[in-house]
Amino acid sequence: MRRRSLLAALCAATLAASGCSGGGDAPAGADPATTLRYAAVGAPAATTNDPHGRVGNEADYLRFAMLYDVLTVLDEQGVVQPRLAESWEPEDGDLTHWHVTLRRDAVFSDGAPVTADDVLFSLRRIQGKGAENNGRLSMFDLEASSARGDHELELVTRQPYAEVGAALASLTFVVPDGADDITEPVPGSGPFVLEEADDTTAVLTRNGDWWGPEGGADRLEITAMPDPAARAAAVASGQADVAGSVAPATAEQYAGGGEVEVVTRPGGVNYPLVMDLETEPFDDPAVREAVKLALDREALVDTVFLGYGEPGADLVAPSEPFAPSAEPIGRDLDRARELLEEAGHGDGVSLTLHATNSYPGMEEAAVLVSEQLAEAGIEARVEVGPPDTYWTEVWNVEPFYLNSLGGNGFVDFSRMALLADGPINETGWNDEEWDADFHTALATPDEGERHALLGDLQQRLADDGGYVVWGLGDGIDLTAPGVSGLPTGPGFHRLRIEQVEVSG
Amino acid sequence: MTRPTGAAPQGAAPRSPGAPLLGPLAALARACLLLVAVSAVVFAATSLLPGDAAELRATPGATPDQVRELREELGQEGPPWRLYADWAAGMLRGDPGTSLVNGRPVLDAVLQRLPATATLVGASLALAAPAMLLLGGWAGAARRGRGTATALLTGGAAVPVAVTASGLAALLSGVLGLVPAVSLLPPGEPPVRHPELLVLPVLSMALPTALFGGGLLAGAVADAASRPHVADARRRGRPLWAIAAVDVLPFLLAPFLRVLAVSAGGLIAAATVVETLFGYPGLGSLLVSSIASRDVPVIQAVAVSAAAVVLAGTALADAVAGGTDPRRRPW
Numbered sequence: 001m002r003r004r005s006l007l008a009a010l011c012a013a014t015l016a017a018s019g020c021s022g023g024g025d026a027p028a029g030a031d032p033a034t035t036l037r038y039a040a041v042g043a044p045a046a047t048t049n050d051p052h053g054r055v056g057n058e059a060d061y062l063r064f065a066m067l068y069d070v071l072t073v074l075d076e077q078g079v080v081q082p083r084l085a086e087s088w089e090p091e092d093g094d095l096t097h098w099h100v101t102l103r104r105d106a107v108f109s110d111g112a113p114v115t116a117d118d119v120l121f122s123l124r125r126i127q128g129k130g131a132e133n134n135g136r137l138s139m140f141d142l143e144a145s146s147a148r149g150d151h152e153l154e155l156v157t158r159q160p161y162a163e164v165g166a167a168l169a170s171l172t173f174v175v176p177d178g179a180d181d182i183t184e185p186v187p188g189s190g191p192f193v194l195e196e197a198d199d200t201t202a203v204l205t206r207n208g209d210w211w212g213p214e215g216g217a218d219r220l221e222i223t224a225m226p227d228p229a230a231r232a233a234a235v236a237s238g239q240a241d242v243a244g245s246v247a248p249a250t251a252e253q254y255a256g257g258g259e260v261e262v263v264t265r266p267g268g269v270n271y272p273l274v275m276d277l278e279t280e281p282f283d284d285p286a287v288r289e290a291v292k293l294a295l296d297r298e299a300l301v302d303t304v305f306l307g308y309g310e311p312g313a314d315l316v317a318p319s320e321p322f323a324p325s326a327e328p329i330g331r332d333l334d335r336a337r338e339l340l341e342e343a344g345h346g347d348g349v350s351l352t353l354h355a356t357n358s359y360p361g362m363e364e365a366a367v368l369v370s371e372q373l374a375e376a377g378i379e380a381r382v383e384v385g386p387p388d389t390y391w392t393e394v395w396n397v398e399p400f401y402l403n404s405l406g407g408n409g410f411v412d413f414s415r416m417a418l419l420a421d422g423p424i425n426e427t428g429w430n431d432e433e434w435d436a437d438f439h440t441a442l443a444t445p446d447e448g449e450r451h452a453l454l455g456d457l458q459q460r461l462a463d464d465g466g467y468v469v470w471g472l473g474d475g476i477d478l479t480a481p482g483v484s485g486l487p488t489g490p491g492f493h494r495l496r497i498e499q500v501e502v503s504g
Numbered sequence: 505m506t507r508p509t510g511a512a513p514q515g516a517a518p519r520s521p522g523a524p525l526l527g528p529l530a531a532l533a534r535a536c537l538l539l540v541a542v543s544a545v546v547f548a549a550t551s552l553l554p555g556d557a558a559e560l561r562a563t564p565g566a567t568p569d570q571v572r573e574l575r576e577e578l579g580q581e582g583p584p585w586r587l588y589a590d591w592a593a594g595m596l597r598g599d600p601g602t603s604l605v606n607g608r609p610v611l612d613a614v615l616q617r618l619p620a621t622a623t624l625v626g627a628s629l630a631l632a633a634p635a636m637l638l639l640g641g642w643a644g645a646a647r648r649g650r651g652t653a654t655a656l657l658t659g660g661a662a663v664p665v666a667v668t669a670s671g672l673a674a675l676l677s678g679v680l681g682l683v684p685a686v687s688l689l690p691p692g693e694p695p696v697r698h699p700e701l702l703v704l705p706v707l708s709m710a711l712p713t714a715l716f717g718g719g720l721l722a723g724a725v726a727d728a729a730s731r732p733h734v735a736d737a738r739r740r741g742r743p744l745w746a747i748a749a750v751d752v753l754p755f756l757l758a759p760f761l762r763v764l765a766v767s768a769g770g771l772i773a774a775a776t777v778v779e780t781l782f783g784y785p786g787l788g789s790l791l792v793s794s795i796a797s798r799d800v801p802v803i804q805a806v807a808v809s810a811a812a813v814v815l816a817g818t819a820l821a822d823a824v825a826g827g828t829d830p831r832r833r834p835w
Contacts, residue, residue: 234783236685
């Protein structure tokens with residue numbers, strides 16, 4: 001026994017020293033099954049089995065995306081593609097009644113076929129947990145919606161809603177009808193089935209009955225790790241194949257050759273300045289414009305994202321297919337001072353800029369922003385708050401702070417944060433005309449026309465709104481040698497790892 | 505055992521060693537009272553933190569009504585004393601409740617992680633115990649327990665665990681590449697099967713413990729070494745190792761056991777830091793993330809079991825020390 005553990009320690013030491021992958025592989029002599037070990041963002045104690053309520057861990061989302069089918073997905077360009085739903089067509093001219101057809105070959109891991117009843121039950125359950133999931137699916141009137149046979153359903157929206165395909169994307173995990181209390185895992189119909197799990201690591205094996213294309217690893221080991229440096233170290237020392245979301249500094253450490261590869265997802269990180277339009281001095285458009293012009297966006301991107309990113313043009317969702325192609329806002333200190341002068345702040349403005357330190361680079365961003373604003377005569381004192389109270393005490397409360405955006409499409413984000421009565425309208429954006437045009441856009445059946453309208457809405461918000469999107473950082477993942485096909489598209493595209501290959 | 509038992513006033517805890525039955529009972533009662541006090545303090549401290557589980561679980565756009573509903577759903581609506589009473593009643597039935605974050609039994613979460621932390625604390629104690637005897641002996645022999653040796657030990661023990669751990673990781677993993685920098689346990693496998701993953705966390709915990717224990721024992725060593733029978737043995741030319749083993753060590757047993765018991769408590773506290781740093785799935789990291797999510801039943805269960813371990817250790821050390829103190833033996 002003693003000799004065995006000594007040997008094990010020696011082996012491990014040698015393996016670690018040579019950079020090879022150590023334990024965790026398939027046992028010798030078994031068939032050459034491939035395992036993808038993914039170290040994902042997540043606090044183990046927050047691990048949950050309920051895909052519809054509050055999900056705090058990316059590790060959980062990753063597991064749900066592999067265990068459950070969703071109705072539609074976004075592709076690498078952000079365009080909606082069918083998944084469990086084969087098609088979604090309006091039944092009438094006013095875009096409030098939608099006919100959704102499900103694929104017929106989807107089955108749950110207990111052998112039961114996936115029916116319209118299961119889908120409707122899941123959608124209602126998601127809507128019912130609105131307090132925990134940002135009011136997801138609130139555009140649907142699910143009481144008025146109904147199943148039409150086993151594989152068809154009619155979805156009713158509260159208002160004309162042309163973007164139903166996008167509304168059904170990504171987080172519509174389908175569970176069996178009647179699964180009310182999901183504290184333990186329930187059958188899913190996704191590309192993988194759960195083999196075993198504790199609160200830190202889940203082991204998934206490929207679902208032979210899945211309807212989708214073959215390919216990718218046979219097994220997945222998803223581990224929740226809160227510390228970004230630990231995730232990177234896990235890949236570097238051969239304990240994991242993928243480290244999700246590491247800091248730019250870590251990426252730089254591995255970028256200069258070596259075996260660990262840096263994979264970037266454009267536009268994955270976004271820390272906009274949030275200005276509350278209902279509070280002084282941000283109620284004055286001149287002040288807002290002065291703030292936007294006072295920033296040296298190139299320098300911010302270089303310092304905060306270490307070059308892994310692009311300067312921003314204040315667009316909240318620049319990766320949408322319909323986003324306007326705007327140039328990043330250049331720095332103009334003279335114009336900024338002039339604007340402040342005109343607004344009656346010739347002798348300066350004093351503000352407090354809030355930030356929190358749980359995101360890589362956010363604190364640095366706040367400090368640099370405050371230095372740059374000072375050059376234009378805006379005195380912004382930085383206050384860094386603890387992460388566990390930031391979202392209750394600063395977010396949507398203070399008039400000036402850094403937010404972390406990403407993952408939501410423009411339409412969803414607008415419903416929540418930009419319509420005058422949106423539940424999380426943190427900037428106090430209240431523009432009747434803008435609201436009316438938003439509803440008009442959603443009632444426009446022609447995609448080209450609708451996209452033009454939505455693009456225009458984004459641009460108007462960028463020009464006059466309270467969000468200063470000074471830059472877009474890349475989401476950065478690390479991969480071990482032999483890993484290929486890691487998704488790099490916008491938002492929740494990164495969860496679609498069922499096709500990721502790993503060579504034994 | 506020559507003293508009379510005596511009639512202790514009712515309700516008073518008899519401290520005389522002559523009450524062979526009442527002594528352990530009183531100790532048990534004292535331990536239980538302390539446990540209740542610990543649980544009440546932990547409960548009060550968690551209610552003082554800003555926000556509760558319902559508020560942290562609700563998304564920021566949720567209305568106050570929705571948050572209240574959520575709180576009701578979680579069984580967290582009501583005055584704090586009621587919540588505490590409910591929790592205590594559950595504990596008495598042996599049921600620490602369900603997690604407010606994922607609705608699963610707290611007992612499962614604790615039992616799942618207990619072996620990992622027990623392995624860590626056990627291995628650290630096993631490593632630190634002989635080391636602290638040696639260090640204590642060395643420091644006690646030098647300048648009778650005062651002076652630079654003891655100062656070195658105390659100073660070393662005062663270095664925060666996080667610093668020790670990061671330093672060890674940088675050296676053993678970063679520079680020498682001997683062990684992995686993180687301690688991810690493959691799911692469902694006991695930690696003893698992966699000794700290479702235990703090296704960094706155990707060393708990070710054992711090192712400060714050994715220094716701290718050595719510093720505490722130095723005084724006892726100096727005391728024992730100054731006793732007449734040691735001087736006598738020295739005069740008779742007994743070899744140093746024999747003096748240490750036969751004449752000094754028996755006098756160290758009682759303080760040594762007490763230091764070990766206190767160290768166990770320190771190790772549990774250190775585990776919160778070390779486990780979080782190395783991604784090791786034990787009770788310590790569970791506690792840290794449960795505090796972040798205000799998962800009160802989990803916080804309570806972990807804190808009370810840690811307190812129980814320390815109290816049991818101290819009681820055991822007291823009992824053993826009382827029975828083995830050479831000063832009470834006729835020489």
